Amino acid sequence: MTALTESEPRSHERGERARRPGATLLEVSGVSVTFDGFRAINNLSISIGEPELRAIIGPNGAGKTTFMDIVTGKTRPDEGRVLWGEKSLNLLKMSESEIARAGIGRKFQKPTVFEAQTVRANLAMALKAPRSPFDVLFFRPGPDVAARISELAAEIGLAGELDRLSGELSHGQKQWLEIGMLLAQDPRLLLVDEPAAGMTPAEREHTTDLLKRAAEKHAVVVVEHDMEFVRRLECRVTVLHEGSVLAEGSLDHVTRDQRVIDVYLGR
Amino acid sequence: MTDTPHSLGRKYPGGGRHGRAIGPSDNGDGEAAPPPAGRRADHGETGKPKYWVLGLLFLFCFAVTIMSEAAGTGTISTSFVKTLGKTLCLCLAAIAMDVVWGYTGILSLGHMAFFGLGGYMIGQWLMYARTEAIVLENLASQPIPATPQEIQNAIGSQIFGVVGSSDLPPIWGFAHSLTLQLALVVLVPGLLALVFGWLAFRSRVTGVYLSILTQAMTLALSLYLFQNDSGLRGNNGLSGLQNIPGHEQTSQAVISLAFFWASALAFAAGYLLFSWIVSGKMGSVIRGIRDNESRVRFLGYPVEGFKLFVFTLTAVVCGLAGALYYPQAGIINPAEIAPIASIYLAVWVAIGGRGRLYGAAIGAAFVSLLSSWFTGGGAPPLDLGFYRILWTDWWLVLLGLSFVLVTLFAPKGIGGLFDFLVRKPEADREGDYGPDAGSRRAEEGPEDEEART
Numbered sequence: 001m002t003a004l005t006e007s008e009p010r011s012h013e014r015g016e017r018a019r020r021p022g023a024t025l026l027e028v029s030g031v032s033v034t035f036d037g038f039r040a041i042n043n044l045s046i047s048i049g050e051p052e053l054r055a056i057i058g059p060n061g062a063g064k065t066t067f068m069d070i071v072t073g074k075t076r077p078d079e080g081r082v083l084w085g086e087k088s089l090n091l092l093k094m095s096e097s098e099i100a101r102a103g104i105g106r107k108f109q110k111p112t113v114f115e116a117q118t119v120r121a122n123l124a125m126a127l128k129a130p131r132s133p134f135d136v137l138f139f140r141p142g143p144d145v146a147a148r149i150s151e152l153a154a155e156i157g158l159a160g161e162l163d164r165l166s167g168e169l170s171h172g173q174k175q176w177l178e179i180g181m182l183l184a185q186d187p188r189l190l191l192v193d194e195p196a197a198g199m200t201p202a203e204r205e206h207t208t209d210l211l212k213r214a215a216e217k218h219a220v221v222v223v224e225h226d227m228e229f230v231r232r233l234e235c236r237v238t239v240l241h242e243g244s245v246l247a248e249g250s251l252d253h254v255t256r257d258q259r260v261i262d263v264y265l266g267r
Numbered sequence: 268m269t270d271t272p273h274s275l276g277r278k279y280p281g282g283g284r285h286g287r288a289i290g291p292s293d294n295g296d297g298e299a300a301p302p303p304a305g306r307r308a309d310h311g312e313t314g315k316p317k318y319w320v321l322g323l324l325f326l327f328c329f330a331v332t333i334m335s336e337a338a339g340t341g342t343i344s345t346s347f348v349k350t351l352g353k354t355l356c357l358c359l360a361a362i363a364m365d366v367v368w369g370y371t372g373i374l375s376l377g378h379m380a381f382f383g384l385g386g387y388m389i390g391q392w393l394m395y396a397r398t399e400a401i402v403l404e405n406l407a408s409q410p411i412p413a414t415p416q417e418i419q420n421a422i423g424s425q426i427f428g429v430v431g432s433s434d435l436p437p438i439w440g441f442a443h444s445l446t447l448q449l450a451l452v453v454l455v456p457g458l459l460a461l462v463f464g465w466l467a468f469r470s471r472v473t474g475v476y477l478s479i480l481t482q483a484m485t486l487a488l489s490l491y492l493f494q495n496d497s498g499l500r501g502n503n504g505l506s507g508l509q510n511i512p513g514h515e516q517t518s519q520a521v522i523s524l525a526f527f528w529a530s531a532l533a534f535a536a537g538y539l540l541f542s543w544i545v546s547g548k549m550g551s552v553i554r555g556i557r558d559n560e561s562r563v564r565f566l567g568y569p570v571e572g573f574k575l576f577v578f579t580l581t582a583v584v585c586g587l588a589g590a591l592y593y594p595q596a597g598i599i600n601p602a603e604i605a606p607i608a609s610i611y612l613a614v615w616v617a618i619g620g621r622g623r624l625y626g627a628a629i630g631a632a633f634v635s636l637l638s639s640w641f642t643g644g645g646a647p648p649l650d651l652g653f654y655r656i657l658w659t660d661w662w663l664v665l666l667g668l669s670f671v672l673v674t675l676f677a678p679k680g681i682g683g684l685f686d687f688l689v690r691k692p693e694a695d696r697e698g699d700y701g702p703d704a705g706s707r708r709a710e711e712g713p714e715d716e717e718a719r720t
């Protein structure tokens with residue numbers, strides 16, 4: 001893994017500048033949301049390619065989480081378009097579960113796992129499989145399911161905890177479990193909200209590796225406050241402020257931007 | 268409400284693994300030990316209680332049969348056999364309620380309405396067929412054979428004379444056929460639940476609002492049935508249901524035993540069905556819906572579909588339970604459908620223990636039998652010197668009090684007592700053991716290493 005982190009920054013940075021990331025997977029354009037008169041999102045436009053790793057930073061209240069809420073169908077915008085995939089599906093007309101089945105997975109800011117169930121059950125529930133009630137009722141896990149769960153558990157460092165209740169896990173382990181559940185869904189777009197919160201430096205490093213590897217094939221959007229973490233991601237950065245894009249580009253580029261320094265970094 | 272009923276056994280493997288509770292940074296390097304035997308995982312109703320329940324049920328039925336009047340010994344009276352059979356039907360309704368409430372988190376206050384509807388549907392056939400037999404017997408002595416229309420009118424005035432009418436309303440159109448009425452036992456509660464559930468879940472009504480909505484449905488249904496022109500004999504209800512057409516010569520002792528066994532078989536089948544549903548992935552998803560509905564949605568599961576499936580299936584099972592209950596009770600009237608009946612059902616499940624099927628069954632059996640003992644005058648009055656407590660008056664107070672006490676002090680209910688029987692020593696995860704509760708201190712590490720080898 002160390003070799004990968006050594007070599008990747010330059011190649012990735014070059015790739016970032018040389019070409020636009022793959023075909024556009026998610027296109028958010030002109031979206032606005034108002035909560036009781038407060039404009040949480042103001043004419044926001046972002047497009048994410050596939051594969052691509054994108055970090056979204058910005059001060060509290062900039063609309064980072066609301067952006068994810070809109071994409072996943074939790075919040076309906078007042079205006080604007082959110083289009084998805086080759087067929088340009090309108091995500092605004094789909095329910096949360098339809099959006100998730102279309103291939104958008106989300107890790108929440110506060111780890112939300114099913115605490116009354118084991119780590120194994122949590123992963124099994126997230127694992128990619130038909131989701132209708134009758135499919136679930138007649139679902140019989142084959143050996144491939146167990147193998148995939150062990151593989152994921154090893155990846156997230158919970159191989160020894162598979163049969164523990166996830167409510168007993170530490171905060172950091174719950175974060176990991178949720179990342180594992182996200183990977184288990186095998187989505188095309190991973191929306192990751194503050195993955196590094198509550199993690200040790202070693203765990204943060206592991207998370208960056210994991211996200212970077214996921215971004216080789218998928219689209220990954222990371223919301224994070226920790227600039228050191230974002231720096232290690234070595235990806236294109238979008239700075240949000242008051243619900244719209246303030247700056248976009250490499251981390252070095254945006255951190256030199258005077259407006260970014262004023263509203264975010266300067267504080 | 269998030270207390271898991273499934274963490275019965277040891278929650279934690281214990282032993283040398285404690286030191287690893289700190290973080291996943293050491294990502295499972297060769298530590299993927301197979302889970303120790305005997306550890307309970309959270310797979311819903313695990314196999315064991317299922318076999319215990321069915322084994323005990325079989326023994327119980329066998330004992331009741333031997334002691335019944337039908338077998339000649341008569342240690343147990345026929346009316347008590349009926350009480351036991353009815354209790355089994357209530358237990359079946361209670362496990363259905365447990366699946367919808369304890370597992371899926373939908374506090375339905377309408378499942379006894381589905382139970383009552385099942386009873387009405389079978390009651391229509393029982394009443395019609397019996398009245399038809401009586402009418403034919405009376406008309407047989409007449410010189411001119413009666414036309415079908417005359418027979419129909421005679422049946423109509425027999426059944427509906429009590430509400431001042433003599434026409435059979437259209438909803439009795441299938442009453443002549445047992446097969447069709449049996450189909451209605453399933454279809455009427457099923458379709459009502461399907462339509463009601465579809466409307467309610469689709470608009471994302473949850474929690475206490477959903478409970479109120481189901482209660483409103485129940486109240487509306489019972490108020491409708493109270494009307495004389497509802498077509499189901501208003502507040503008189505349907506009666507004489509204990510007389511089974513075609514078995515006029517069979518003694519009630521035998522009929523009661525047959526219904527007792529039918530109730531037991533229905534309960535056993537229902538128990539197997541529900542324990543299958545609440546185990547495995549389905550159980551995992553519905554308990555996920557109970558604990559965090561929106562998270563399940565973000566995993567891609569159509570939550571509304573799952574709720575609708577559980578709601579409708581449990582409604583159908585309640586309808587079937589009702590269809591077995593009311594021939595044993597002999598009479599059904601709209602008061603049986605009133606919201607209070609569904610509230611009782613919730614109380615039974617809460618006292619018995621939500622989230623475990625045997626708990627719900629124990630709660631229903633225990634509380635309903637106790638209730639008939641107290642209200643039937645079986646319990647001796649309690650003389651306090653200054654006041655004499657007559658249990659017929661005070662039973663509801665006692666029930667209400669125990670409901671409050673159970674909710675406050677024993678949220679796992681009676682079923683929770685079984686945890687004491689099967690609980691194995693648990694690793695002590697409390698106390699000063701390092702950064703998080705339960706992880707050991709660094710100086711305990713070497714000892715851990717020794718324990719591991």
